[in-house]
Amino acid sequence: MKIGLINLNISNIASIKNALDFLSINYIVLGKNQVFQSCDKYILPGVGSYDVALQYLKQSGLNIFLTNEINLGKSILGICLGMQLLSECSSESVINSKGLNFIPGVVEKLPSTVRTPHVGWNNVNFIKKSSLFQQIPNGQDFYFVHSYHYLPLNKENIIGITDYGQDFVSVINNGNVYGVQFHPEKSQKNGLQLIKNFVQLC
């Protein structure tokens, strides 16, 4: 099993690398190279800006590569900004960037009625069962740090929600495409279990 870890060049992938190393999961980093090695599954981490990330995905050709791989049935896990990149578009964008559109939906800013960014441990409540949460009880805390949130077009794509002022979608899934708004690599035991589940079961 070989994981393709996407490096957007702006995000810190050290944390996710540490988690994969700790779990003894085999991976290669895909980013600056122009010839991308095909992997069994992909992880798309992200911290930073929607526009900068998408620009990088397009300029590097990773958007096309990933689209092909997804169509071949390979699974992908988007983390934080990585999850938001799976959308059609985001209000964070200042240049009308088109997202990867693997899971129909848009990304909006969290309401100003809550402190933004949403930072810290918050619990994820399941709406649907998912292999992503094997051995993880309902209502566990994961570490969030984000200012935007995902609004999936189809309710069936919602796996988990989290309450911050009001409920927002924290886990999405559409076939072999998964997204988590929180950072599993920074969520200790449950986060590591989730990464393990993605690699072994999804």
Add this chain to the structure above:
Amino acid sequence: MLKVRVIPIVLIDGFSVLKTINFKARRNLGSPITVLKTYNSRNVDELIILDIDSSKDSRDIDTFTIKDITKECFMPVTIGGGIDSIDKIQRVLEAGADKASINKAALSNPDFVTKASSIFGSQCIVISIDYTRTKEGCFVYDHTNSGVLKMKLTKWAKQMEVAGAGELLINSIDKDGVMNGFDIDAITAVANEVNIPVISAGGAANPNSFVEATSAGASAVAGSSIFHFTKYTPNDCSNVLNANGYLSRTSVVTMIE
């Protein structure tokens, strides 16, 4: 619901962990790796590591120690100390930190905060503000030259929010190391001034201090002396927060398998 975070701060001086009182007297507490691994094994919410002499000594950041610490740290780590360039932020993040804390560099050049925030995202940028209370109120303190500035704490807090800070870490030098409670009025004033999370530091005496800081508006409460010198653990503070109606993450210590 979002939990209140209890955050140990570890001060390092190049190679040793230390603790200050009023930013002056120092006590050496040993190796950073030992201290940090203990916190890591206790599943604390988050960690803040500040290299307090970096700015003064113009020393470069110690990426080796950062890598060592963060390699098996599966909760967020904020690193601060002499971070005054985009390159340093990049290196700190690449070494495994999740957020960079900026203090002096922001005072010298507020535009640096805007630039850093636009490149790395505000989520990565914590602005650390030292302050002291005078008769006229709370003012920003520049620790690199032991000077009280004419800038009001709340005004600087707001300016930093506008510049793109993701969070503010406010440290009371008057309360630092004396373990006699936080400056509650200062926390309230800053929490009311901004809409970004405020982490309060300086003065934690016992778990009740954490309750006071939270009810004053802090989103996260940090402590250093309390965890080095008293029997209280971060988990104790979380338990007392919960007992007082503030949701905080408690853990039964389990080994990550």
